[in-house]
Amino acid sequence: QALSTERDVVIHQAYVHQRPKLLAEDASAPPVDAEAPGWRYTYCKKSEDGELGLRVRCGEAVKVPDEQGWVISNVDNGQDPNVRKHGSCGWQPRNRLQQAEHAVTRFDGDPSYRALHLEAARLFAEQLAVDEEVLAARKRGDPQENGRVSIVAKWAPLLDKSFDRRTLLAESIARMLYPPQHPDFEGLSEQHYSYRARLKYSKLLTALKEYRKEPMTLVNAKRFSEIKYSAVPATAMRMLTPKFTKYDRKRFLHFLEAAKMAKKPKMHFGSLQPHQLLRTMAEGKAADKDVAELQWKGMVDNLKK
Numbered sequence: 001q002a003l004s005t006e007r008d009v010v011i012h013q014a015y016v017h018q019r020p021k022l023l024a025e026d027a028s029a030p031p032v033d034a035e036a037p038g039w040r041y042t043y044c045k046k047s048e049d050g051e052l053g054l055r056v057r058c059g060e061a062v063k064v065p066d067e068q069g070w071v072i073s074n075v076d077n078g079q080d081p082n083v084r085k086h087g088s089c090g091w092q093p094r095n096r097l098q099q100a101e102h103a104v105t106r107f108d109g110d111p112s113y114r115a116l117h118l119e120a121a122r123l124f125a126e127q128l129a130v131d132e133e134v135l136a137a138r139k140r141g142d143p144q145e146n147g148r149v150s151i152v153a154k155w156a157p158l159l160d161k162s163f164d165r166r167t168l169l170a171e172s173i174a175r176m177l178y179p180p181q182h183p184d185f186e187g188l189s190e191q192h193y194s195y196r197a198r199l200k201y202s203k204l205l206t207a208l209k210e211y212r213k214e215p216m217t218l219v220n221a222k223r224f225s226e227i228k229y230s231a232v233p234a235t236a237m238r239m240l241t242p243k244f245t246k247y248d249r250k251r252f253l254h255f256l257e258a259a260k261m262a263k264k265p266k267m268h269f270g271s272l273q274p275h276q277l278l279r280t281m282a283e284g285k286a287a288d289k290d291v292a293e294l295q296w297k298g299m300v301d302n303l304k305k
Contacts, residue, residue: 020120020155020163099165107168121169125176127152131208132177138211153208159198174201215240224248229255234270237291238280245287256290264301267294274299 107114127150134147156173157164164170174197178185184200185193209217215236218227224247232240244252259267269277272295280292 020157020167020169096160096165100168103166103168117167117169117172121172121176124152124156124169124173128156128173128177128204128208132204135208135211149208149211151212153205153212154214156205158205159202170201171198174198177201177204219243222247225251230259230266232268234268234272234295237268237295238272238276238288241288241291242285245285253287256287256294259294260290267291267298269295269298269302272299 107117130147131149131152134149137147157167157170159170171194175194178197178200180188180193182197185196188196206217213226213228215227215232218224219240224244227244227248229237229244229252274296277292277296277299280288281296284292
């Protein structure tokens with residue numbers, strides 16, 4: 001309960017892409033009673049390389065590792081042990097039906113979680129409604145419309161994808177955006193309305209991403225010639241450099257050469273950390289190293305301001 005109260009505050013201040021993750025983490029949390037039937041212990045330890053884990057299989061005895069730094073956590077032990085992954089701490093391995101059932105049970109039975117869920121959905125829905133109006137005005141050619149489409153559509157949960165499977169947040173956002181009183185849903189049954197609202201939500205996200213020319217959208221459609229490399233976010237640039245090099249090599253390498261020659265290279269570094277760039281410089285290929293070097297320069301120049 002205390003965690004939900006704190007996250008209710010954090011959810012307003014968090015970067016928009018963190019909201020579904022925070023909610024999914026809360027939804028996947030084990031019950032307060034660690035000794036409840038069906039729950040066994042897992043031991044996890046954080047290291048320089050990430051999180052290490054020892055996950056207990058059904059029927060196995062719990063053994064505390066001898067090394068220092070291991071902490072105890074809980075993992076739902078009610079699934080098939082054959083689908084468990086050893087060596088990682090993370091989401092509980094449920095199938096889609098189990099995930100949906102767990103999300104509904106948590107929503108119905110935990111008022112604190114329900115309030116957090118609805119608040120996250122409201123924040124997404126309000127901004128998406130504004131963006132939808134801006135997009136519609138731009139398509140009409142309204143000269144008085146000077147608003148900008150936000151980045152919210154990029155980070156809103158996609159239907160039936162990772163975070164939505166654990167929280168069903170996408171449907172909550174869709175219902176707030178398009179309530180049953182909407183003219184398009186007149187006379188529909190509850191089930192049909194839910195389907196249509198989610199479909200309309202999904203189409204809105206696609207339209208907003210297309211309008212913003214999101215790099216991942218263009219990459220998935222193999223429309224590399226439309227990508228403006230100087231506007232690609234830092235993490236996307238780091239992840240997609242191999243694809244840019246493979247499918248749009250000439251234009252991408254020309255962009256890198258021009259960026260190197262510029263007095264103030266325009267390469268976003270965003271939330272990247274120095275150790276990530278240093279690792280790329282040490283282990284990456286030539287293009288990856290060039291990107292990391294330009295991002296490093298941008299980071300240093302920003303610190304000098």
